[in-house]
Amino acid sequence: MSAPEEARAAVLARIRSALGIAKLDRARRAAVARRLERHPRGTIPVQALLGPAACVSRLAEMLTTQGAEVARAATPEDTINAIASYLASNNLAPRLRTGADPRLAALPWKAAWDISRAFGPAEPSDKACLSYALVAAAETGTLFLVSGAYNPTTLNFLPEFHMVLVKAPDIVGSYEEAWDRLRGIYGERALPRTVNMISGPSRTADIEQTIVTGAHGPRRLYVVIQG
Amino acid sequence: MAEATLSFKKAAAKAVADGELQRALQNVKTGFVAKRAAAKSKLPEFDGLRTEARAIKDHTLTHLDLYLEAYESKVVESGGQVHFAPTAADARDIVLKLCREHAAKLVAKGKSMVSEEIGLNAHLQAAGIEVIETDLGEYIVQLRGETPSHIIAPIIHLNKEAVAADFRRAHKGRLTSRRLSDVKDLVAEARAVLREKFLFADVGITGANLLIAETGSSVIVTNEGNGDLTSTLPRAHIVIASIEKIVPTLEDACTILRLLSRSATGQDITTYTTFTTGPRREGDPDGPTAYHVVLLDNGRSDMLGGIFQDMLCCIRCGACLNHCPVYGTIGGHAYGSVYPGPIGAVLTPALQGLDHARDLPNASSLCGRCEEVCPMSIPLPAMLRAWREREFAQGKRSWSERLALKVWAFVAKRPRLYHAIAGLGVPLLMRLAGGCGRFTWLPFGTSWTRVRDLPAPEGRTFQQLYAKAQRRDRQ
Numbered sequence: 232m233s234a235p236e237e238a239r240a241a242v243l244a245r246i247r248s249a250l251g252i253a254k255l256d257r258a259r260r261a262a263v264a265r266r267l268e269r270h271p272r273g274t275i276p277v278q279a280l281l282g283p284a285a286c287v288s289r290l291a292e293m294l295t296t297q298g299a300e301v302a303r304a305a306t307p308e309d310t311i312n313a314i315a316s317y318l319a320s321n322n323l324a325p326r327l328r329t330g331a332d333p334r335l336a337a338l339p340w341k342a343a344w345d346i347s348r349a350f351g352p353a354e355p356s357d358k359a360c361l362s363y364a365l366v367a368a369a370e371t372g373t374l375f376l377v378s379g380a381y382n383p384t385t386l387n388f389l390p391e392f393h394m395v396l397v398k399a400p401d402i403v404g405s406y407e408e409a410w411d412r413l414r415g416i417y418g419e420r421a422l423p424r425t426v427n428m429i430s431g432p433s434r435t436a437d438i439e440q441t442i443v444t445g446a447h448g449p450r451r452l453y454v455v456i457q458g
Numbered sequence: 459m460a461e462a463t464l465s466f467k468k469a470a471a472k473a474v475a476d477g478e479l480q481r482a483l484q485n486v487k488t489g490f491v492a493k494r495a496a497a498k499s500k501l502p503e504f505d506g507l508r509t510e511a512r513a514i515k516d517h518t519l520t521h522l523d524l525y526l527e528a529y530e531s532k533v534v535e536s537g538g539q540v541h542f543a544p545t546a547a548d549a550r551d552i553v554l555k556l557c558r559e560h561a562a563k564l565v566a567k568g569k570s571m572v573s574e575e576i577g578l579n580a581h582l583q584a585a586g587i588e589v590i591e592t593d594l595g596e597y598i599v600q601l602r603g604e605t606p607s608h609i610i611a612p613i614i615h616l617n618k619e620a621v622a623a624d625f626r627r628a629h630k631g632r633l634t635s636r637r638l639s640d641v642k643d644l645v646a647e648a649r650a651v652l653r654e655k656f657l658f659a660d661v662g663i664t665g666a667n668l669l670i671a672e673t674g675s676s677v678i679v680t681n682e683g684n685g686d687l688t689s690t691l692p693r694a695h696i697v698i699a700s701i702e703k704i705v706p707t708l709e710d711a712c713t714i715l716r717l718l719s720r721s722a723t724g725q726d727i728t729t730y731t732t733f734t735t736g737p738r739r740e741g742d743p744d745g746p747t748a749y750h751v752v753l754l755d756n757g758r759s760d761m762l763g764g765i766f767q768d769m770l771c772c773i774r775c776g777a778c779l780n781h782c783p784v785y786g787t788i789g790g791h792a793y794g795s796v797y798p799g800p801i802g803a804v805l806t807p808a809l810q811g812l813d814h815a816r817d818l819p820n821a822s823s824l825c826g827r828c829e830e831v832c833p834m835s836i837p838l839p840a841m842l843r844a845w846r847e848r849e850f851a852q853g854k855r856s857w858s859e860r861l862a863l864k865v866w867a868f869v870a871k872r873p874r875l876y877h878a879i880a881g882l883g884v885p886l887l888m889r890l891a892g893g894c895g896r897f898t899w900l901p902f903g904t905s906w907t908r909v910r911d912l913p914a915p916e917g918r919t920f921q922q923l924y925a926k927a928q929r930r931d932r933q
Contacts, residue, residue: 239542242701242755246523249762263524263706266517267672267837276503276716305538305683330743352744355657371727372860384690388683397470406712420532422673424739425690428731433683436723437595437611438618439482440489441641446594447656447731448683449650 251377267420271409279370279405285367286402287456293372299452307338310457314394315343316451319357321392328353328360330388333383335363337394353389360386364397364454365411369404371430374454375413378425387427393449395429399458436443466817469792476516479789482615486727493724497705509645511717512834519762525671525704532674536736538749549649549754550624553663553696556584556750559641560694562660568678568685569593571774572754574699574796575809578663590655592684594648599665601628609724609788609902610776611798614788618644652684662688662746666699667773668714669751672707675735676751679718679728686732691838694748695734698703701753701839702770708894714773717833721775757809765844766808771834772801776836784821788802793818800838801829801888807845819845876923 232240252259281289293302300404302317306311318325325346329335354359364374364380374395378384387393403409406428415425433448444450462721473479498504504676543549548574557565567573579589579600587620595612600607601624606612619754622638625647637643639735664685668677677696678685689695705711719725723880738745740827761767779785779799790798795806795815795909803822807815819842828838849855869876891897891914906912918926 235541238544238548238834241543241544242556242753242759243523243526245544245755245759246526246701246762249759249764250520252523253762258522259521259898263521263528263671266706267528270672270709272709273514273713274503274506276501276507278501286773297729334677355653373731377741378745379739380741380743383746384686388686388690393544408485408711410708420672422675422733422735422741424734424736424745426675426733426735427686428727429729430727430731430734431729433681434729435594435645435682436489437593437598437613437614438621438641438644440485440611440614441618443642443645445649446645446682446684447592447652 250256266401267449275405275407276370279368281369281404283402286404287324287399287437289371289404290367291368291403291454291456293369294431294454295312295372296346297372298434299431299454301371301454301456303437304455304457305390305411307457308342309338310396310455311342313455314361315346317394318346322357323392326359327394328357328386330362330380330382330386332363334398335361339397348412352383353385355389355392359392359394359397360390361394362386363396365401365416366409367397367402368428369402370406373406373409373428373430375409375425376427376429377413377414379423384425384427386427391445392425392453393432393451394453394455396455397455402456466628466792466794466821469794470588470788470821473788473792478617478620481528482617483786483789486608486780486786490776492555494721494777495601495724495726496727496779497720499718499728504717504720505711505931507716508835510834511714514705514713514833518705518710518769519767522701522704525706526769529669529671529704529780532671533847534674534738535623536674536749537739538674538736538751539748542786543752543754543756546754546756548582549698549752549756550574551753553698554582554587555696556696556752557582558585558588559781560661560748562694564588564590564659565661565779566659566688566692567596567663568589568664568680568688569596569612570698571796572607572665572700573758576698576754584704587910589654590659591696592652592688593680593878594645594684596607597648597652598624604793605796607798608779609774609799609801621933633664638704647664656684656687657739658689659688659692661694661696661874662690663690663696665753666697666703668711669699669704670708670711670733671704671705673733673735675733677711677731679731679732681723681729683727683730686730687779689732690745690749693746693870694739694750697734697749697751699751699753701755701758718775721773721777721831721833728913729907731765735823746756750784761808765843766804768834768836769801769804769808770835772805773834773835774801777831777833781827783823783825783827783830791822800842801836804841804845806840812845812849812852816849816854819849842853867875877919880919881922884919885917887915888917890914 302313366375430443432452435446591597607615627762666676667679676720737749782902803818824839
């Protein structure tokens with residue numbers, strides 16, 4: 232055996248001997264395989280068991296409490312207007328960085344002809360960016376952003392102003408429902424490289440337990456709920 | 459590290475006399491303790507979730523070998539590599555080797571208590587690699603050449619003036635007239651300085667709050683976003699985690715996450731909870747091209763199957779520190795161990811041996827608050843008692859303490875003798891106290907009487923009073 236294989240065997244052997252495991256452990260293997268296959272749910276808090284309308288309002292409420300700004304948009308045109316006015320009200324140039332997400336590309340950008348979009352991973356000089364949340368869990372106001380060509384992970388952390396679009400039908404109550412949505416897209420026992428659960432702007436309370444936003448990631452998080 | 463632990467009593471005395479530290483420690487009580495209570499009260503299922511989370515951990519630990527194998531195969535499937543490290547030295551060597559393979563000159567680090575445990579930074583620096591901590595608290599700890607004084611709030615012992623002085627000293631080439639009087643100013647400066655480091659780091663090292671066997675993912679829970687920049691921008695991402703961090707499924711992770719931040723900072727959830735699975739995929743525009751997980755044992759497998767197994771359920775929330783009257787009085791550094799507070803007092807002797815942690819199991823009044831607030835209901839006081847018993851059995855306490863305990867045991871096991879001595883001693887002590895009801899000085903008791911008075915007995919023993927009451931009742 233090579234040294235890494237020996238180290239691996241040593242750790243596993245120590246665990247088995249400490250647990251007093253005999254060689255034939257079919258029952259244990261079956262228990263593990265069953266759990267991984269069925270991934271049973273634990274108790275889901277009542278506050279996460281919500282109908283569609285309540286999901287939207289709780290998501291907005293929790294995000295706001297956690298320091299994010301939330302806008303409601305009835306139509307894609309409203310979404311574009313919300314983005315444009317957010318940039319303007321923060322004295323930002325009408326420029327943003329975004330991924331290749333077709334759902335973002337399908338927005339009626341002509342309505343805001345002056346906004347220029349750059350595509351691809353974030354650059355250090357990017358001030359504002361726009362991402363698409365695949366799903367959101369209302370229970371704690373949590374957006375699920377996944378990596379991939381559509382939504383580069385650097386968008387979630389490098390620019391100061393992070394805007395996220397989430398569509399109302401994609402807002403579920405609990406984390407468990409959100410994971411099931413992702414399983415529906417990526418398959419069982421598979422995830423994209425990165426799943427970022429984001430519940431507010433970057434913050435720190437390391438110095439004297441005083442909360443300050445914009446520690447390393449975005450200073451501001453702006454969430455547009457469409458529909 | 460070990461030397462510091464040996465002088466616990468001296469360090470504790472110094473901490474109590476440190477006015478700045480005492481002021482800083484007040485923040486723990488008004489901050490973490492109150493916030494946890496508020497978060498718990500908003501979640502009626504909190505105690506039920508504790509029971510479930512504990513069951514998840516118990517199940518995982520009794521199947522730990524199999525879940526590690528399942529986890530490993532998923533990591534490999536997603537393009538990553540798993541490295542088993544039996545000891546701290548093995549883990550250090552593996553990380554250094556990986557850094558060299560990726561030609562690392564600059565390593566950015568997310569917060570990791572395991573990396574503190576194995577002394578990773580010093581090892582990499584000795585090999586000529588620049589290592590930069592990116593969690594704000596850890597960064598300041600690094601600037602000061604200190605160790606974290608709290609597992610989730612590394613600079614709980616400092617005030618903002620001290621941090622400002624460190625920044626003026628360390629951040630050369632900035633205007634000396636700049637304003638650093640507000641916490642906001644300090645955060646902004648650290649952001650600017652560390653941003654440069656993130657962009658140029660070759661390798662990013664993070665810890666893991668959880669590992670998930672179902673998907674082969676590592677999970678980090680943060681508020682700042684530094685861990686995410688660390689795991690996204692550099693060419694390679696190395697995760698260093700101990701073997702007990704594993705849970706079976708995403709659902710199991712949900713249950714534990716509902717408890718973790720509420721118990722730690724009193725947040726319903728932290729700003730960022732990130733699940734990382736392997737390196738950059740085909741078509742991904744960003745992310746590291748290599749992903750390694752170093753799984754550390756370092757004494758943990760020996761804790762399985764015995765009285766200290768429950769300690770492996772710990773999710774490192776820090777609630778036991780925040781609620782501990784001893785921690786609240788002396789802070790984290792006096793413990794002299796990487797993990798301070800009640801968990802440190804139990805874990806340090808388990809990981810390093812009793813010789814290195816002689817006083818720690820005694821650094822507790824056994825009041826039980828730690829067990830009460832622990833999201834995993836770890837019986838910390840019972841474990842502290844177990845360490846005390848072992849210390850005594852192995853003859854590790856001082857001869858005077860052992861003699862005193864032996865004399866006491868001899869007397870206590872003989873009721874007649876005990877009553878006779880107490881019957882004589884109590885009136886004698888009362889008279890010696892001179893009527894004022896307390897002692898300001900006692901032979902052999904100066905370490906008590908130096909800082910407080912000892913109440914004197916008030917005339918009769920409990921048995922005498924009890925017998926008298928019985929007689930009165932009969933009459």
